[in-house]
Amino acid sequence: xxxxxxxxxxxxxxxxxxxxxxxxxxxxxxxxxxxxxxxxxxxxxxxxxxxxxxxxxxxxxxxxxxxxxxxxxxxxxxxxxxxxxxxxxxxxxxxxxxxxxxxxxxxxxxxxxxxxxxxxxxxxxxxxxxxxx
Amino acid sequence: xxxxxxxxxxxxxxxxxxxxxxxxxxxxxxxxxxxxxxxxxxxxxxxxxxxxxxxxxxxxxxxxxxxxxxxxxxxxxxxxxxxxxxxxxxxxxxxxxxxxxxxxxxxxxxxxxxxxxxxxxxxxxxxxxxxxx
DNA sequence: GTGTTTGCAAACGTTTTGCACAGGT
DNA sequence: ACCTGTGCAAAACGTTTGCAAACAC
Numbered sequence: 001x002x003x004x005x006x007x008x009x010x011x012x013x014x015x016x017x018x019x020x021x022x023x024x025x026x027x028x029x030x031x032x033x034x035x036x037x038x039x040x041x042x043x044x045x046x047x048x049x050x051x052x053x054x055x056x057x058x059x060x061x062x063x064x065x066x067x068x069x070x071x072x073x074x075x076x077x078x079x080x081x082x083x084x085x086x087x088x089x090x091x092x093x094x095x096x097x098x099x100x101x102x103x104x105x106x107x108x109x110x111x112x113x114x115x116x117x118x119x120x121x122x123x124x125x126x127x128x129x130x131x132x133x
Numbered sequence: 134x135x136x137x138x139x140x141x142x143x144x145x146x147x148x149x150x151x152x153x154x155x156x157x158x159x160x161x162x163x164x165x166x167x168x169x170x171x172x173x174x175x176x177x178x179x180x181x182x183x184x185x186x187x188x189x190x191x192x193x194x195x196x197x198x199x200x201x202x203x204x205x206x207x208x209x210x211x212x213x214x215x216x217x218x219x220x221x222x223x224x225x226x227x228x229x230x231x232x233x234x235x236x237x238x239x240x241x242x243x244x245x246x247x248x249x250x251x252x253x254x255x256x257x258x259x260x261x262x263x264x265x266x
Numbered sequence: 267g268t269g270t271t272t273g274c275a276a277a278c279g280t281t282t283t284g285c286a287c288a289g290g291t
Numbered sequence: 292a293c294c295t296g297t298g299c300a301a302a303a304c305g306t307t308t309g310c311a312a313a314c315a316c
Contacts, residue, residue, distance in 0.1 A: 003294095044280095045297085065279085105211060174307075
């Protein structure tokens, strides 16, 4: 069985503190303030273990680093193409995508991921200013 | 202006030959049969250039290598979680996802990507056999 | 001739792994 | 005492980049 180590506990605690979606090295820096000698490898190993247990969610986004989230409830994301900011989209939990079509391809569907991308409020404003010049 | 080099031409020709979604190194192996001294770096540089030109599509899938496609029309994908196989889903081009909700978050949405994942026909059969044992 | 493109190899950033030791049970 | 988890460093992985030579225009 899995043992309750200080490293594992602090990683989970630090992840639960934030609503951002930290990467493994973000978390490494956060945890290091409380467990100075922790190694990045340990952070990776624990995040992997915790995500397999279902205690954290792991998001492997297209074209960027893996991000982690202590919020386990299902939700989709928007990424800003300009600054890289990542936001939750809780309202779109039920996305209305039709599953039947995929049955036609002979696949047994186990899940789906929707990623939206665009401009966040700040970058949008900045871009629109430039457009109007 | 861009020059018409043998390497670039052969990369595009080989990519157009297949309906799979080769990675850069898959393509490197394919092209190498015709241009033995080509380097992997050249394949990457040309795929990048061709995708910026819109001649090929680049798919940066979550948690896996970037794949390329000479079919430019918009379509979604299913990935097999067991064997990694990747299929097109042309029928689901209009996915029915509601865009209005995202406007509420203040984002200007420029695109979305839907990835389905599950078991392909072959792996599905194999898994169901094991389940029934 | 000029400037782009190439092959090669080294560098890169993220993630994984091998190892001997520390520490939870 | 066992055997999982750790720190460290090196390796692995896909991708990018610096360079001098080669080539398209």
